[in-house]
Amino acid sequence: MTKHGARRTGLPFVLWIPGVVALALVVLPVVGLIVRSDLGNLPNLITSPGAVHALDLSLRTAVVATVLCLVLGGPLAVLLARSTMPGLRVVRALVLLPLVLPPVVGGLALLYLFGRAGFGGKLLYEAFGLRLSFSTTAVVLAQTFVAMPFLVVGLEGALRTAGERYEAVAATLGAGPWTVFRRVTVPLVLPAIGSGLVLCFARAMGEFGATITFAGSLEGVTRTLPLEVYTLAETDVDSAVAVSLLLVVVSIVVIVVARPRAVEGRL
Amino acid sequence: MTAVVAEVELRRGEFRLDVRVEVGAGEVLAVLGPNGSGKSTLLDVLAGLVRPDRGSVRVGDRVLVGRGVDVPAHRRDVGLLAQQALLFPHLDVLANVAFGPRARGVRRAEAERIARHWLSEVDAVEFAGRKPAALSGGQAQRIALARALAAEPRLLLLDEPFAALDVDVAPALRGLVRRVLSSGKQLATVLVTHDPLDALVLSDRVVVLADGRIVEQGPTKQVLSRPRTAFTARIAGIDLVSGVAAADGLAIEDGAVIHGMRTDDVADGDAAVAVFQPSAVTVHVDQPHGSARNVFPAVVAALEPHGAVVRLRAAAAPDGPAWVAGIAADLTPAAVADLELDLGERVYLAVKATEVAVYSVAARP
Known part of the structure; x- marks a missing residue:
């Protein structure tokens, strides 16, 4: 380990100025939020029924969305990393779409697929009597839509880095494809799965644009924490700031406790 | 089985x-x-x-x-x-x-x-x-x-x-x-x-x-x-020159002869190879006058470490035979320093005839 004193070549001084500005840009707004908040009244504000409902809903939907990301996105990442199918590059680019698409546009797209008039929505309604839009399920779908790329991209990268050599060796030892996947592939990328899940969860917790377009803002049903902040910001600024601080705390917990690899620069 | x-x-x-x-x-x-x-x-x-x-x-x-x-x-x-x-x-x-x-x-x-x-x-x-x-x-x-x-x-x-x-x-x-x-x-x-x-x-x-x-x-x-091709000889770390068996060794295309010890199975005119160890090759800066029967000019093409010795790879000298290219000679690091060998330098390689084995590579039924 190289700790203090290991570095002998100097850093160019000019890097310090933009570096400090960048850090300030990240940290100062949060400080501003804390300064603006009414700390004495904070406990009351964040235990208001609206805030508690929103927190409960956010946690539940984000957990389900994260599980969906793993169950659906994990296999997709394996296929992208290992399959030799033609046209894979196009698929890989498509997976990135939710990452660069404005979430509002994603929400609209979901609405016109699963809404009353959309062909997916019609199909579901006629077959099962299901209506997705403006339901908690819609919240989960919107969150999964925007969070999935974080898992797929990170996991695919890890699979490519791990390479197929271990898998080839396992095969020569007599392990069939399923055994290789279970006993070699998955354990090798376990850290990447962990950090991918943390990022998915954080992204799902913070989801706003796609949710409000596709699921609306119904208290207790689709109004997650970010939507609660948005609603309160127009009527009750103190509460909005308090709930925002709650989201800041959740984010810091995600970073500190789970410590995703991306945070340590090793994604 | x-x-x-x-x-x-x-x-x-x-x-x-x-x-x-x-x-x-x-x-x-x-x-x-x-x-x-x-x-x-x-x-x-x-x-x-x-x-x-x-x-x-x-x-x-x-x-x-x-x-x-x-x-x-x-x-x-x-x-x-x-x-x-x-x-x-x-x-x-x-x-x-x-x-x-x-x-x-x-x-x-x-x-x-x-x-x-x-x-x-x-x-x-x-x-x-x-x-x-x-x-x-x-x-x-x-x-x-x-x-x-x-x-x-x-x-x-x-x-x-x-x-x-x-x-x-x-x-x-x-x-x-x-x-x-x-x-x-x-x-x-x-x-x-x-x-x-x-x-x-x-x-x-x-x-x-x-x-x-x-x-x-x-x-x-x-x-x-006993490699039969220069390719195998190179892998085996042996020097090999191909030609035709002659009375006192191996006749090469340009008419030169490498003197060597013929094995019993060689007949004059057979396709044959002369083989010797790189350690049997001595390197001289000036033309040597000694017992070694085989002396040929060459140019130093490469010097590379090879275990405890330095292996010299020869290239053909402008006035020397072309087949010298690729011949290896093993020297001690001290000898390389004493002779002040450098890449591109003209040297003479010498091999005693007793160190050279000549055997047939003719296809026999």
């Missing part, structure tokens, strides 16, 4: 591999060749990691590759030990070695008993509880060998197994592999290497591969001590 017969044809862009190899039960076949000669591709085909365009692979009475047959790697009973140990980093040593038996469906306790047996075969029982990250390269490679053998392969493939090891670790491991392989009576082994020493220590027979084709094959000692 022939345990393995493989005929492989495969094309990858410009590269074409077209070989036929046979390995007997209990036999070690070495495949020698430079990088890019196709030896690793041949192993991948045998292991089932690459599918040949045409050909067949048979192990015992089982057809692994053939008309409409392509047995996947995990059902082949073909083990692989590569240059890197590739121990699964998330499993400890015992679990690594037990991986093969476990994959076959053996219960955990029995699989671990088998693993301990193979660990003791490679003198590595004390590492059973360690993670691969806590092993040295040589230790990891021993355990990788145990892991490959614990899966009970019918055919074992060794792909440059010592190339990544420190020079002082490789000999011990080479000896260990020799001991372990000689105790497996039924196991057929294919060893891919570019190091003639690996082949000499471990193998019974050798095939020499160049550009995807076999250029020479036969019993290891014979092929490496």
Whole structure:
């Protein structure tokens, strides 16, 4: 380990100025939020029924969305990393779409697929009597839509880095494809799965644009924490700031406790 | 009994591999060749990691590759030990070695008993509880060998197994592999290497591969001590000049003669080669006048470390014979310093006739 004193070549001084500005840009707004908040009244504000409902809903939907990301996105990442199918590059680019698409546009797209008039929505309604839009399920779908790329991209990268050599060796030892996947592939990328899940969860917790377009803002049903902040910001600024601080705390917990690899620069 | 017969044809862009190899039960076949000669591709085909365009692979009475047959790697009973140990980093040593038996469906306790047996075969029982990250390269490679053998392969493939090891670790491991392989009576082994020493220590027979084709094959000692092509000689680290057998040695195209000791089976006019060791070649800055019968001008093309000595590679001098190109001479570092040798410098190479063996390479019925 190289700790203090290991570095002998100097850093160019000019890097310090933009570096400090960048850090300030990240940290100062949060400080501003804390300064603006009414700390004495904070406990009351964040235990208001609206805030508690929103927190409960956010946690539940984000957990389900994260599980969906793993169950659906994990296999997709394996296929992208290992399959030799033609046209894979196009698929890989498509997976990135939710990452660069404005979430509002994603929400609209979901609405016109699963809404009353959309062909997916019609199909579901006629077959099962299901209506997705403006339901908690819609919240989960919107969150999964925007969070999935974080898992797929990170996991695919890890699979490519791990390479197929271990898998080839396992095969020569007599392990069939399923055994290789279970006993070699998955354990090798376990850290990447962990950090991918943390990022998915954080992204799902913070989801706003796609949710409000596709699921609306119904208290207790689709109004997650970010939507609660948005609603309160127009009527009750103190509460909005308090709930925002709650989201800041959740984010810091995600970073500190789970410590995703991306945070340590090793994604 | 022939345990393995493989005929492989495969094309990858410009590269074409077209070989036929046979390995007997209990036999070690070495495949020698430079990088890019196709030896690793041949192993991948045998292991089932690459599918040949045409050909067949048979192990015992089982057809692994053939008309409409392509047995996947995990059902082949073909083990692989590569240059890197590739121990699964998330499993400890015992679990690594037990991986093969476990994959076959053996219960955990029995699989671990088998693993301990193979660990003791490679003198590595004390590492059973360690993670691969806590092993040295040589230790990891021993355990990788145990892991490959614990899966009970019918055919074992060794792909440059010592190339990544420190020079002082490789000999011990080479000896260990020799001991372990000689105790497996039924196991057929294919060893891919570019190091003639690996082949000499471990193998019974050798095939020499160049550009995807076999250029020479036969019993290891014979092929490496009496190469028939300059290519094999270079791999074996021997100097070889081809020409036609003449009264007192070997006549070369330009009319010059290399004086040497003719073996009995050579007749005048036969296609023949003159072979000598690089250590038998002396290097002079000025033209020597001594007992050495063979003296020829050359230019220093390369100086490279070769174990404890420095190997000089010659190129043809402007006024000298062309066949000198590629001839190697071994010198001590002190001699290189004394002679103040530099690249491009003109030198005279001398070899005593008694150090030169001339033998026939004519095809005989």
